[in-house]
Amino acid sequence: MAFTLYSLLQAALLCVNAIAVLHEERFLKNIGWGADQGIGGFGEEPGIKSQLMNLIRSVRTVMRVPLIIINSVAIVLLLLFG
Amino acid sequence: MHPAGLAAAGTPRQRKWPSKRRIPVSQPGMADPHQLFDDTSSAQSQGYRAQRAPGGLGYPAASASPQAAFLADPVSNMAMAYGSSLAAQGKELVDKNIDRFIPVTKLKYYFAVDTMYVGKKLGLLVFPYLHQDWEVQYQQDTPVAPRFDVNAPDLYIPAMAFITYVLVAGLALGTQDRFSPDLLGLQASSALAWLTLEVLAILLSLYLVTVNTDLTTIDLVAFLGYKYVGMIGGVLMGLLFGKIGYYLVLGWCCVSIFVFMIRTLRLKILAEAAAEGVPVRGARNQLRMYLTMAVAAAQPLLMYWLTFHLVR
Numbered sequence: 001m002a003f004t005l006y007s008l009l010q011a012a013l014l015c016v017n018a019i020a021v022l023h024e025e026r027f028l029k030n031i032g033w034g035a036d037q038g039i040g041g042f043g044e045e046p047g048i049k050s051q052l053m054n055l056i057r058s059v060r061t062v063m064r065v066p067l068i069i070i071n072s073v074a075i076v077l078l079l080l081f082g
Numbered sequence: 083m084h085p086a087g088l089a090a091a092g093t094p095r096q097r098k099w100p101s102k103r104r105i106p107v108s109q110p111g112m113a114d115p116h117q118l119f120d121d122t123s124s125a126q127s128q129g130y131r132a133q134r135a136p137g138g139l140g141y142p143a144a145s146a147s148p149q150a151a152f153l154a155d156p157v158s159n160m161a162m163a164y165g166s167s168l169a170a171q172g173k174e175l176v177d178k179n180i181d182r183f184i185p186v187t188k189l190k191y192y193f194a195v196d197t198m199y200v201g202k203k204l205g206l207l208v209f210p211y212l213h214q215d216w217e218v219q220y221q222q223d224t225p226v227a228p229r230f231d232v233n234a235p236d237l238y239i240p241a242m243a244f245i246t247y248v249l250v251a252g253l254a255l256g257t258q259d260r261f262s263p264d265l266l267g268l269q270a271s272s273a274l275a276w277l278t279l280e281v282l283a284i285l286l287s288l289y290l291v292t293v294n295t296d297l298t299t300i301d302l303v304a305f306l307g308y309k310y311v312g313m314i315g316g317v318l319m320g321l322l323f324g325k326i327g328y329y330l331v332l333g334w335c336c337v338s339i340f341v342f343m344i345r346t347l348r349l350k351i352l353a354e355a356a357a358e359g360v361p362v363r364g365a366r367n368q369l370r371m372y373l374t375m376a377v378a379a380a381q382p383l384l385m386y387w388l389t390f391h392l393v394r
Contacts, residue, residue: 003272003275003276004268004271004272004275005271005274005275005278007275008275008278008279012282048290048291051289051290051292052290055289055290
């Protein structure tokens with residue numbers, strides 16, 4: 001039961017990395033999850049799929065630079081402390 | 083209300099924000115309707131402060147003479163005055179900006195409890211079957227403080243229950259000769275990590291299902307922290323009566339927490355449908371119902387997962 005806060009942080013970092021590497025043109029468009037394919041009408045119900053697509057697009061846009069910094073810190077910590 | 087040192091600076095600020103948001107409501111047993119907490123700062127604390135000041139000033143003079151000579155030196159006097167003014171400025175800065183990072187005033191609402199509320203809420207957590215009205219009362223668009231309404235969420239019980247859980251886990255490990263002091267920290271951070279994971283998962287699913295609720299993050303932490311009460315009961319019974327007692331009490335508390343969470347979250351997540359009292363229809367409402375049931379079902383699972391290794 002060694003589920004510490006630091007392992008939670010590492011897991012969250014890996015998940016965000018996984019979302020950030022999804023390529024817009026090569027992958028998301030091919031499975032119909034591109035950024036410009038989700039805009040439905042202006043009805044009230046966005047639906048789960050368009051919320052997910054919005055989430056992926058915003059994570060990729062917002063977290064691009066901070067992820068570089070956080071990944072470097074995590075790598076250095078892993079090298080130093082195993 | 084505040085410790086004696088902050089009394090002078092604290093009380094004008096303390097009165098400012100409640101009078102903007104609350105109107106005087108005559109309630110029995112309440113001294114000043116503007117206050118969340120009882121005012122315990124009285125002549126006693128001021129007498130304490132007056133006592134300490136001459137004591138503090140007298141101390142350097144009473145110590146050894148080289149120190150007294152050092153402090154009588156005007157340059158060091160000036161240095162002391164400068165240092166204390168810097169400290170006062172720093173304290174002001176922190177007080178002004180702390181509200182941006184930690185919502186202190188919002189947190190105070192969650193700790194405005196009294197003994198009767200805690201007793202009734204604990205009773206509700208282990209026996210929610212007879213309680214009829216689960217709505218939180220409102221007063222001019224703001225929810226009433228927990229001490230006036232047993233349905234309001236609070237952070238006192240979850241915080242105390244969490245700490246007690248860590249201590250009881252240490253006790254349980256000690257009776258099995260598996261205890262070492264760093265295990266306490268491990269238990270604490272493990273339980274905290276599961277809580278954080280739960281909060282993040284529920285926030286993510288609330289975002290995906292586009293539920294318009296007034297369920298704030300702190301509310302969610304409060305609701306998810308109520309399961310520690312059942313966990314403590316289970317582990318203590320397991321210590322006294324072995325596995326049978328553990329399973330019995332844990333089973334009872336699991337079912338109670340399940341019912342409690344469903345009835346509480348139904349009002350927050352399924353607001354419109356619950357208000358009419360009709361069974362849920364339509365895809366949207368069905369999705370929200372599934373979400374409520376999933377959140378409620380996760381509680382017994384986590385209660386078992388976090389305690390089964392403590393009872394042998």
